[in-house]
Amino acid sequence: MYKTMGPTALKRLMTEYRELTLHAPEGITAGPISEDNFFEWEALIEGPQDTPYEGGIFPATLTFPRDYPLSPPTMKFTCEMFHPNIYQDGTVCISILHAPGDDPNMYESSSERWSPVQSVEKILLSVLSMLAEPNDESGANIEACKVWRSDRKHFDEIVRSTVRKTLGL
Amino acid sequence: MHQHSETLYTASGPAAASPTESDSTSAGAATAAALPPTLNAPIVTPIAPATTEAVLADLSMPSQQDAISGAPTTVGAGASVPKSEVQLTDEQILTQMQAIKDEEANAHPLVDVSVDLAELEKEYENGSATFRHKIKNLSETHDRMRRSRGDAFAFAWFERVMLAKERPELHANAVKAIEDSKDLLLAAEFELLAFEDFYLVTLDIIKSVLHFATPDELLLAFQNDEISNSIVMHFRLVASAFLKTHQDDYAPFLEFGQTMDEFCSMHVEAMGRESEEMMVIALTKALRISIEVAYLSGDTSADEVNFLPFLPDTEPYMPPLVLLYRPGHYDILYRKSHCLDGVV
Helix, strand or coil: CCCCCHHHHHHHHHHHHHHHHHCCCCCEEEEEEECCEEEEEEEEEECCCCCCCCCCEEEEEEECCCCCCCCCCEEEECCCCCCCCECCCCEECCHHHCCCCCCCCCCCCCCCCCCCCCCHHHHHHHHHHHHHCCCCCCCCCHHHHHHHHHCHHHHHHHHHHHHHHHCCC | CHHHHHHHHHHHHHHHHCCCHHHHHHHHHHHHHHCCHHHHCCCHHHHCCCHHHHHHHHHCECCHHHCCCCHHHHHHHHCCCCHHHCCCCHHHHHHHHHHHHHHHHHHCCCEEEEEECHHHHHHCCCCCHHHHHHHHHHHHHEEEEEEECCCHHHHHHHHHHHHCCCCHHHHHHHHHHHHHHHHHHHHCCCCHHHHHHHHHHHHHHHHHHHHCCCHHHHHHHHCCHHHHHHHHHHHHHHHHHHHHHCHHHHHHHCCCCCCHHHHHHHHHCCCCCCECCHHHHHHHHHHCCCEEEEECCCCCCCCCCEEEEECCCCCCCCCCEEEEEECCEEEEEEECCCCCCCCC
């Protein structure tokens, strides 16, 4: 998009990684999968309390573009996830992962967008609140949207069963 | 390479600034030739409903990515395309928009070499009399121009500082203004982590600007994506920080019930977004620089290009930088009375 911006991206990612190691927010762990490649991260997200995701630990990958932080990373859960804003392949679809103007889901204009003032930490915190509060206005998994809207109890059951699978139970 | 982009400029130039029917005939054909036909036509209709952008387009401050010089014209032209012919999903439209922007971005340098103002006249050779008239008048007071997409302000400023070696206070003031921007950014509650890399690049360039021997050397620095994007991003954040810390003055001008935070996040902070002249105001005041923007439009009621001054709150310490606005982007204009030694 803005051609290669390797050095800036690398510097920024290293700074963010250091910050996250020193001051990791509760429920979140994230870092490069390998020290050789700072553009691929793994994150572990704890299911928020008082949600059907509670008790689960969900692994996801973050893939950063060369022009990060001008362009946002993509995030994809590598475990089974049943959630209105997560595609069936695990790709997370929330507004903070899209720059203004890049708007596949027609987010509300007030929703938080990607810009270089955001960070990995802010993305992961947004994902935590997304787990707690799905947004069925910009759905990625239509089935999950439908169940979430029409039968909350059933929705919770499906989610709990995926949580058990994630934990290998 | 230059030859190539010159040709493209000439082709897209009139399209960029000719909203009138008479102009778009030749310009439209030129644009059509420059873009794959599939990208050119269907894109048209769907842009129009994007209310905010369409409304703001007139006052827009482009950044390099947004310099689709034809955009506002295309919106207008779109009205005549029957909707039924266009069956595209929003996602396809966005993908195509991006393709056009990328194509545009790759075709032109971020900032180009300075050329005689006659080059601007050439762009409008087949354009309307209004444009030719206005440019003729413009050339009485201005002799050169430098095409750019997005970085016009920073380049014009740093070049001025670089050339004014006999006035070292210009350099001192510039360095001070950039250094002070850090406090402004922190006051607006931006995280150091989020802006420091960009800030340091800008600071590094302005500190070392006197070591550049010619504008061409400075130009090389600005043609480096890494440097250019950092400066653009830094300035965008500065504009945003200024607006956020002066909400009482500027929030009343926001439309559609937007808050200043929403406006800044949607239009000012994000790379590649157009934003209105509020951003120019914010930059001039935050960095204490005066700018004059020449609006070259097809408005037939005037013979002259309309100049709009943007002044800092402090006493200006150098003549204004002059930018030429045409829908989609800003170029740099050089006023005759300024002796810009060494500009090739």
